[in-house]
Amino acid sequence: xxxxxxxxxxxxxxxxxxxxxxxxxxxxxxxxxxxxxxxxxxxxxxxxxxxxxxxxxxxxxxxxxxxxxxxxxxxxxxxxxxxxxxxxxxxxxxxxxxxxxxxxxxxxxxxxxxxxxxx
Amino acid sequence: xxxxxxxxxxxxxxxxxxxxxxxxxxxxxxxxxxxxxxxxxxxxxxxxxxxxxxxxxxxxxxxxxxxxxxxxxxxxxxxxxxxxxxxxxxxxxxxxxxxxxxxxxxxxxxxxxxxxxxxxxxxxxxxxxxxxxxxxxxxxxxxxxxxxxxxxxxxxxxxxxxxxxxxxxxxxxxxxxxxxxxxxxxxxxxxxxxxxxxxxxxxxxx
Numbered sequence: 001x002x003x004x005x006x007x008x009x010x011x012x013x014x015x016x017x018x019x020x021x022x023x024x025x026x027x028x029x030x031x032x033x034x035x036x037x038x039x040x041x042x043x044x045x046x047x048x049x050x051x052x053x054x055x056x057x058x059x060x061x062x063x064x065x066x067x068x069x070x071x072x073x074x075x076x077x078x079x080x081x082x083x084x085x086x087x088x089x090x091x092x093x094x095x096x097x098x099x100x101x102x103x104x105x106x107x108x109x110x111x112x113x114x115x116x117x118x119x
Numbered sequence: 120x121x122x123x124x125x126x127x128x129x130x131x132x133x134x135x136x137x138x139x140x141x142x143x144x145x146x147x148x149x150x151x152x153x154x155x156x157x158x159x160x161x162x163x164x165x166x167x168x169x170x171x172x173x174x175x176x177x178x179x180x181x182x183x184x185x186x187x188x189x190x191x192x193x194x195x196x197x198x199x200x201x202x203x204x205x206x207x208x209x210x211x212x213x214x215x216x217x218x219x220x221x222x223x224x225x226x227x228x229x230x231x232x233x234x235x236x237x238x239x240x241x242x243x244x245x246x247x248x249x250x251x252x253x254x255x256x257x258x259x260x261x262x263x264x265x266x267x268x269x270x271x272x273x274x275x276x277x278x279x280x281x282x283x284x285x286x287x288x289x290x291x292x293x294x295x296x297x298x299x300x301x302x303x304x305x306x307x308x309x310x311x312x313x314x315x316x317x318x319x320x321x322x323x324x325x
Contacts, residue, residue: 033229034172034201035144035213037137058130062141064213066201070170071129075196077174097144097233104145104235106319108210112145112235113312115206119164119305 019051019074020081032080037062037095048091051082056091135167142209147311148231149216150224150256151240152248156268156298157216158200160240163304165202165214173198174227197223199230214308225255236311237263240298243273246284253285264292264314266307290317 039062044053055068063071069079086092149157162169176195199217206212217224224230231237237256241249249265256263265287269275276284278293287293294310297303 033146033233034215035146035211035233037141037144037211039139054129057128061131061136061139063131063137064144064203064211066172066199066213066215067131067170067203069172070201071131073129075173075175095142095144097146104315104319106316108145109235109312109316109319111210112206112212113309113316115204115210115212116305116309116312119204119301 016075016078019049020078023081032065032083032094033097034066034076035064035097037064037097038068038083038092039063039095040092041090044091052086052091055079055082055086059092062095131167137205137211138208140208141205141211144211144213146213146215146234147308148224148234148237148261149214149240150237150252150263152242152245152252155240155242155245155248157240160238160266160268160296160298160304160307161200161202161214161216163299163301164204164308166205167203169200169202171198171200176223176227195223197227199227225259231256231259231261234261236315237261238307238311239263239265241265241267241281241285242270243267243276243281244270246281249285253287262311262315262318264294264307264311266294266296266298266310268298269295290314 038055038059040056040059042056044056048056051072051074054072058068058071065076065079065083068083069076072079074082083092083094087094149160151157158169173196176197197217199215201213201215204212204214215230239249239252239256253263253265265281265285267275267281275295281287281293282289282291292310292314294307296307
């Protein structure tokens with residue numbers, strides 16, 4: 001705990017405002033689900049803000065938006081703003097969740113069942 | 120590409136890293152009243168120690184009946200515990216559950232969008248808390264199964280009696296489970312998948 005930013009109240013609205021630059025949701029048409037998998041495309045750059053660096057680092061292997069939120073201890077909506085920046089700059093790629101459908105397709109369900117069977 | 124350089128950085132432990140081939144994820148939501156065992160179930164089947172993500176309900180709550188009148192400073196933090204099961208090299212399943220107040224779940228944007236389905240966990244000592252959850256899932260068209268978490272001290276009822284008490288359609292599976300046991304929790308998820316499978320085969324479902 002050597003960083004001066006540890007003085008922040010981690011959950012304070014001010015802190016979240018600074019991290020997101022005052023934005024409250026992703027711009028453009030980025031639709032990120034809790035289970036969208038994020039993967040880095042390149043190493044973090046020294047010019048990036050710390051939260052972006054942290055995301056790029058932890059996503060060297062695929063990680064869901066929910067997991068990023070948990071590890072950064074930031075709300076889901078804040079993480080989606082940060083990810084929208086990284087996606088726009090092509091620092092990370094998003095592997096879309098299986099598209100929402102009225103009902104999941106049979107092949108998908110069978111793959112899930114085979115996976116569960118192994119538990 | 121590996122550019123992790125320190126153990127102190129936030130991120131998954133090395134044993135919690137997903138294969139780089141992981142291409143898509145699906146989710147199942149575990150719902151039910153307080154203390155019914157949702158987090159226990161998630162923890163017993165998850166390959167990672169359950170994590171927690173949160174959302175602050177502010178704008179999301181505006182205009183919604185539940186928080187009407189408290190728009191200006193209404194900020195409620197809803198935390199969700201979740202776990203993960205890597206199903207194969209490409210596909211990952213996430214399970215979301217929360218010990219929080221269930222009415223807020225339905226304000227969480229996108230939680231149920233794209234979910235394969237839901238598991239409603241029920242404690243037979245407090246059936247009434249399940250009515251609201253079941254009603255909301257039905258409204259949203261989210262397919263679900265009912266899992267009775269068998270607490271030793273809870274009374275056990277015949278399935279059909281529970282079905283009628285919960286006003287459930289005849290095709291919705293009701294299963295007993297012990298949320299602490301991995302295989303039992305896994306079987307609940309299998310029941311949900313078989314149910315979803317049966318729905319795809321009978322297009323006239325509602």
